[in-house]
Amino acid sequence: MKVKIRKVEITEIQEIFEIDKKEFEPMNYPLFVLKQYYDLFSDLFLIAENETKDILGYIIGGINTDNNEGWVLSVATKIAYRGHGIGTQLCEALLNKFRVDCVLLTVHPDNFGAIHIYKKLGFNISAKKENYYGDNSPRNIMKLNKVTDIKV
């Protein structure tokens, strides 16, 4: 599906909050955290919009300046628009913005759709953690060693 990927606007944070809440509740980001991600990483906070300017998905990246690692913090496509390549395009757009040594993310081991995309882009599982966030749910840590390894 043809979408435009661009930086989020401050006025759109509330809408991102609603999408994030729908997908990740009760582990969704509070509105103030999204605003602070915007404050810190506005260049890495991207949305996908269609021709009528509806927001169909978003991705948020961050950088650990201590070790120059990039992180994919969150990505989601609205359920009605999944399977049209939007999640992949959002990930590619973010990876293209990173000027870091490697990129990391966490993903639930049962999230086969997301893992499929990350592997397609060159990520590998670097660790499996049973309680990464302290809430007793497992996460795989996935890593892209060189951003130039992007495969698509």
Ligand SMILES: CC(C)(COP(=O)(O)OP(=O)(O)OC[C@H]1O[C@@H](n2cnc3c(N)ncnc32)[C@H](O)[C@@H]1OP(=O)(O)O)[C@@H](O)C(=O)NCCC(=O)NCCS
């Ligand atoms: C993960 C997510 C962002 C993908 O968005 P999307 O717009 O559907 O992504 P795409 O259309 O680019 O790609 C979907 C791919 O996953 C594949 N896929 C979907 N469900 C799958 C499954 N259960 N097992 C394996 N592959 C699957 C599709 O076949 C497609 O692969 P292809 O491009 O090789 O044909 C979306 O499913 C989502 O928002 N999920 C809820 C939030 C979430 O889990 N985010 C990730 C947190 S780590």
